[in-house]
Amino acid sequence: MRKAVLPLLALALSGVLVPAAAWAQKAPVVVELFTAQGCSSCGKANQVAADLAKDDGVLALTYSVDYWDYLGWKDTFAKPVFAERQRAYAKKFALRDVPTPQVVVAGRVQASGAKAEAVQDLVKTAKRTPLNAPDMEFIGKNRVAVGSGPAPRGGGEVWLVRYDPREQDIAVKRGDNKGQTLVHRNVVRELVKLGPWTGRPKLYRLPVAADDNLESVILVQGAKGGRILGVLETTKTER
Numbered sequence: 085m086r087k088a089v090l091p092l093l094a095l096a097l098s099g100v101l102v103p104a105a106a107w108a109q110k111a112p113v114v115v116e117l118f119t120a121q122g123c124s125s126c127g128k129a130n131q132v133a134a135d136l137a138k139d140d141g142v143l144a145l146t147y148s149v150d151y152w153d154y155l156g157w158k159d160t161f162a163k164p165v166f167a168e169r170q171r172a173y174a175k176k177f178a179l180r181d182v183p184t185p186q187v188v189v190a191g192r193v194q195a196s197g198a199k200a201e202a203v204q205d206l207v208k209t210a211k212r213t214p215l216n217a218p219d220m221e222f223i224g225k226n227r228v229a230v231g232s233g234p235a236p237r238g239g240g241e242v243w244l245v246r247y248d249p250r251e252q253d254i255a256v257k258r259g260d261n262k263g264q265t266l267v268h269r270n271v272v273r274e275l276v277k278l279g280p281w282t283g284r285p286k287l288y289r290l291p292v293a294a295d296d297n298l299e300s301v302i303l304v305q306g307a308k309g310g311r312i313l314g315v316l317e318t319t320k321t322e323r
Contacts, residue, residue: 111217111315112143113210114303116188117197118170121159122152124260127267129185129197134251134269136203141211143301143315145247146271149184157259161271169275172309191305191312217314218281220302226290228278228302228316235283236306240313242281242288243305246274246298273298280307 117133119126130146137144148161149170167182174182177194185197189206190213197203218233230242252268273295278288281304293300304314 110141111215112141112317113190113207114312114315115142115144115190115203115207116169117144117146118149118166118182118184118186118188119146119197120149120152120162120184121254121256121261121266122155122157122259123184125198126185127261127264128200129187130267130269132197132200132203133187134267135200136207137269139207142207143317144270145245145301146268147275148268148271149182151182152184152259155259157256157261160254161268161273163275165275166272169309174309176309191310215313218283218304220304220314220316222302222316222318223287226292228288228290229285230281230288230302230304230314231285233283233313235281236310236313238310239307240281240283240304240310241307242278242286243303244274244276244278244290245272245301245303246293246295247272247301248295248297249299278302 115136117129119129133144133146136142147166147169148159149167150159150162150164151167153159170182170186173188173194183196186194187197187203188194190210193206195202195206216234219231221229223229248271252271253265254268255265256262276291300318302316303312305312
């Protein structure tokens with residue numbers, strides 16, 4: 085990867101605009117699965133996401149939602165903030181309700197998470213779609229710098245996602261999936277909105293991770309469930 089003449093930190097502090105890094109290494113396609121351990125049709129979708137996670141060109145993230153808990157099994161990974169993210173997408177896509185399982189690809193399109201071929205087709209299309217992403221760089225372990233770039237109409241947002249990269253098998257003991265063991269991969273454990281992004285360079289402070297074994301990724305995307313504009317993953321030297 086070509087290096088910038090000046091580090092992003094110095095540029096951000098000086099207020100100098102950082103040009104969008106069209107020359108940067110191609111970012112992975114972000115595939116977000118919204119699933120629930122109490123959802124009878126979600127097991128297949130979980131496997132689809134687990135398979136996609138093996139693709140180097142894809143960042144598959146699994147969000148467990150809590151609105152299926154009433155059926156008798158409380159999802160072991162669910163948090164209300166994950167369902168809030170899904171509802172923001174539902175509003176953007178003009179859906180009447182939030183479907184489960186649901187896959188959102190690059191914040192641009194959505195499909196049933198159980199339809200593997202449909203999801204794969206959307207991923208292939210997203211891989212061919214160029215991104216005019218801002219340059220991004222982690223500054224130590226507690227800050228991230230986002231450079232300049234064209235901001236979407238309505239503004240942008242910067243999100244921190246921390247996920248567990250391990251494959252985990254959960255035995256469900258009650259509800260519609262009673263007796264089944266569901267596979268999980270790249271389970272999101274922390275989701276934090278770091279702040280707005282207007283297209284100008286800005287530094288964001290990262291909260292302390294609750295678990296050192298989690299992987300971190302920064303997403304720049306349109307506000308309130310908009311398309312994903314940039315992706316920054318930690319490297320081995322930053323973990």
